[in-house]
Amino acid sequence: MDVFNSFYGLIPVTIAQSLIVSFVVLGVMLPFRILSFPDLTSEGAFPLGGCVCGTLITAGVNPFLACFIALLCGFAAGCTTAFIHLRFKINTLLAGILVMTMLYSINLRIMGRTNIPLFTYDTVFTILAGPSANFPWTKILIVGLLVALVLGAMLYFFMSEKGTAMRAVGASPDMAEAQGIDVGTATIIGVGVASALSATGGSIMVQTQGFADVNMGFGILINGLAALIIGEAITGRQTILRQVLAPVIGSLVYYQLISFCLTLGLAPADLKFATGAFVLLMLALPNLRRTGGGVQIREKIRE
Amino acid sequence: MTTDMLSVTGGTKIFYRGTLDERRALDGLDVSLKPGDFCIVIGSNGAGKSSFLNAVSGKLPLDSGRISIDGQDVTRLNAHRRAQFIARVFQDPMVGTAPTMTIGENMLLAELRGKPRGFSYGLTAARRARYSEQLAELNLGLEKRLDMQVGLLSGGQRQSLSLVMAVSTRPKLLLLDEHTAALDPRTAKLVMDTTVRAVEALQLTTLMVTHNMEHAIKYGNRIIMMDTGKVLVEIGQEEKNGITVADLIERFHTKSDAIALQGA
Secondary structure (H helix, E strand, O other), rough: HHHHHHHHHHHHHHHHHHHHHHHHHHHHHHHHHHHOOOOOOOHHHHHHHHHHHHHHHHOOOOOOHHHHHHHHHHHHHHHHHHHHHHHHOOOOHHHHHHHHHHHHHHHHHOOOOOEEEEOOOOHHHHHHHHHHOOOOOHHHHHHHHHHHHHHHHHHHHHHHHHHHHHHHHHHHHHHHOOOOOOOOHHHHHHHHHHHHHHHHHHHHHHHHHEEEEEEEHHHHHHHHHHHHHEEEEEEHHOHHHHHHHHHHHHHHHHHHHHHHHHHHOOOHHHHHHHHHHHHHHHHHHHHHOOOOOOHHHHHHOOO | OOOOOOOEEEEEEEEEEOOOEEEEEEEEEEEEEEEOOOOEEEEOOOHHHHHHHHHOOOOOOOEEEEEEEEOOOOOOOOOOHHHEEEEOOOOOOOOOOOOOHHHHHHHHHHHOOOOOOOOOOOOOHHHHHHHHHHHHOOOOOHHHHOEEEEEEEHHHHHHHHHHHHHOOOOOOOOEEEOOOOOOHHHHHHHHHHHHHHHHHOOOOOEEEEEEOOHHHHHHOOEEEEEEEEEEEEEEHHHHHHHOHHHHHHHHHHHOOOOOOOHOO
16 A cells, blocks of 8 residues: 555645646647647757746746746747748758757756756745745646646637647648748748747746756656547547647646555656556557558548 | 729739749639629639639738738738628538537637637627627527537538628628538539528628539629639629530630640
8 A cells, every 4th residue: 555655745846847848748738739749849948948037047037038038049940940841841850859969068058067966046936926935736737837827828718810830830731821921931930839838847947856957857748649649548639729729638637646656666767668568559559550551541531 | 883892913822932833822813803703713623713812811921912802902901800801611520610619619709700709708698689680680590509510510500600601791802612522412402402592692702713614604693613723714793694514614715725735
């Protein structure tokens, strides 16, 4: 029973962590699902947000302003990836890897070293919650409210005239262009917003964990993808509401699963392999199920 | 004299210029359409029909030449800017609509073609009512399925939806790119009938590319035959009445043989 007790005790901490990472999962979902632009920038945007925010906080900048500047930096990173893809016709994944790799140096330059401790500084959490800032439930409440706010805004946007146009870009770029939608601009803004979300996740993360580190983003993308896939398995993707909810629900479930596996005795060293194998399995599943799927699809076109 | 609704002068597009693979997709193309013209474009594969349509829609920027729509020079406008004048139905039913979005959302995208899009809520009750009304004319029951994903529709239903989306904004120019070619004969006829009804009711200036000679004869008031990126034969209103498929093919061959002889 020891195992369950320790898992049970970890639940609040894990919820807090998964809410923070759900920003990254939203940042993975938006290009991947809405824009059909598989993007890896998040892997660099997440630590970018953390490094910018951490550096600014230690420099005495207001934590809220620091978060906002981190968000803007993330936006710029995402726009860069999209621009590289659109302007130079470089594959989206490669463009993401290029930006992500260059961001590593930029993050180091911003911080001037590999790690900045923030324990002694005021953060968004200490400002809002004072001495109770370090309780998991305080973090859950604050981050949860922010996540709800972002979800509401995204949901409204994707049902607005502009948001519908952005979704059309991912659904069928030729059609979108024929309907007078500027595919390039929509893509750049969409991928920019996605990276801004990831950077926001990073900026919140450094404030809850008490330090910023250049290596903090390592593997976050695959975690995000795994969470997204779990979320979509639960909510489905039929409506935009389900699509927008999937990242948050997936993140909440995924991190509990990880926490459960770890308390059961999965070695942390094996975690990335396990996650990668899981994502691979989930992505491969539809292909394993229907052999000769191409024929079926063609049948559909001919009604 | 009325202004031409569409005028292409000296339209030229050369792929792989200066290499052994150089190919003249459009070679000094001159075409003009009067308002209300329903012009059929025919020609063999590689004649430049698709390049012509793509050049008009802005998807294929010209190397040289001019294009104007209703008197306005659009040569330098890119595709999404030209969409304010042009509506297009694609050959592939999968391309002309957004499959993962609902029928209502697709109608919304089409309604705002070429208009500014704001942050206000998209599918308002007033719009839904209007779309239902427009879709009811198809008699396919789509008006009751505004919240259904377009990907779940059959090819014929999707092409019909594409057509309603295209004509609902009364575009200055309607481009139909073999839009019934991917459909079975019965569905193709259904979509074609709907097309003709809409084009006539709204007096739309229309360019229709087809491989179907029967359609070429039956529909429209003009025929343009293309070959090697140029207009080879033009058949006007009077001449078109009573012309047969055999006549069309005959004229096409005579003309292209004559050119081949000249070249020799």
